[in-house]
Amino acid sequence: MARVLLVTIGSLGDLHPFIAIGRALTVQGHRVVLAVPEDGVAKVRAAGLDAAPILPGYADICARLGMSPEEAAAKVLGDTNFVVDQILIPSLRSSTAALDELSADADVIAGSIFALASEIVAEKRGLPLASVVLQPMTLFSAWQPPTAPRFEIMRHRPRTAIGRGWNRTFFALARATLRRRHARQIDHVRAAHGLPSSQGAPMLDHGSATAAVICCWSQALGKLPPDAPHHAILTGFPFFDSESGADDELAVELRAFLDDGPPPLVFTLGSFAVASAGRFYDEAAALSRAVGRRAVLLTGQPRPPRRDSDCLIMNYAPHSAVFPRASAIVHHGGIGTTGQALRAGRPQIVVPHFGDQFDNAARLEASGVSATIHRDRFKADQCTSIVSHILTDPVMADAAHRATTIIAGEDGAAKAARHIAALAVTSPLANG
DSSP: OOEEEEEOOSSHHHHHHHHHHHHHHHHTTOEEEEEEEGGGHHHHHHTTOEEEEEEOOHHHHHHHHTOOHHHHHHHHHHOTTHHIIIIITTTHHHHHHHHHHHGGGOSEEEEETTOTHHHHHHHHHTOOEEEEEOSGGGGOOSSSOOOSGGGTTSOSSOOSHHHHHHHHHHHHHHHHHHHHHHHHHHHHHHHHTTOOOOOSOTTTOOOTTEEEEEEOSOTTTOOOOTTSOTTEEEOOOOOOOOSSSSOOOOOHHHHHHHHTSSOOEEEEOTTTGGGGOTTHHHHHHHHHHHTTOOEEEEOOOOSOOEEETTEEEESOOOHHHHGGGOSEEEEOOOHHHHHHHHHHTOOEEEOOOSTTHHHHHHHHHHTTSEEEOOGGGOOHHHHHHHHHHHHHOHHHHHHHHHHHHHHHTOOHHHHHHHHHHHGGGGOTTTTO
């Protein structure tokens, strides 16, 4: 039995894969603790796992910043440096101290690349670290560089060494910028734990404690690039999507709506972009009516479900249950939603808002299963032809079927769990 400490921060797209991996680890006979923000503890425990907080919850972070949740979400969407500058780095000292205490009897740590405390504690304790990469773009490959606003000058299909060299130069500049902005604060925390200064850049580089890089997406979204780390493993998506943490069933209202007519369009902005939805759901309702389709709008608002003629408006529904019953799925491109939409085998439209969502949208479009619409252009009177096309395009339907067939042959949570647990044999604590 390995004693595994899983560490993640962020939205449900970050938390859910770790819950899935944690449950797989327990099935395989290992002991698991999830170190998460305060507002994720209850969900983890409802899922049957042990949990401990290492960061304040979102509401507390907003209070510290003097912002409403909506203002903070808008800031995250509009400022690519905000999360690191105002959330990750200011909390690093306290989160590292909390994680260090939790790791006293661990054999292995598996942490998100955004959980910066993981590397510090693993190095201090002499524990093997599995760096869990949830988004393909965060491999920061010169062969497959991110498709996102901050990376527009990169060569996105480099066919020569010159193009790949250009991309490596860009990443070198990005590393230098990150080190200039954050190395001093990170090194202060490292010094407090008896460690020397770090030579790498946060989030871009894997430190000496990293024994494996666990890439948690499906081959249907893209294979590992040639310059992936030598210890990188592609597992498939680790799926989990319960709202409460327990094994939820579809709401009565949703089940009745789905049974009452043809497959609807399903619209969602996930658990974070939804805080800055603007007119997305108004346009979604108008768009579905313009193409003569029913719709389910997952708005993220904690209100009882209500039916407005041919639209059902509700807070949330397990994507694994509702997506397969959709005619098409319109979403923001978050990695968790992307995985569930691919698994459902339905055509998609992605309306990316920030971060990896642009890259995920480009990958989905390249695979033939999706179209992309810029959020500022998501208007009913401009999008009817796109929706009509994806609903009737046999080529897209075939591509979606191929993707779901690939995913059906994968078990991302179980594979990730096996590789994480295998690292424990290298831990001095595991060997007594």
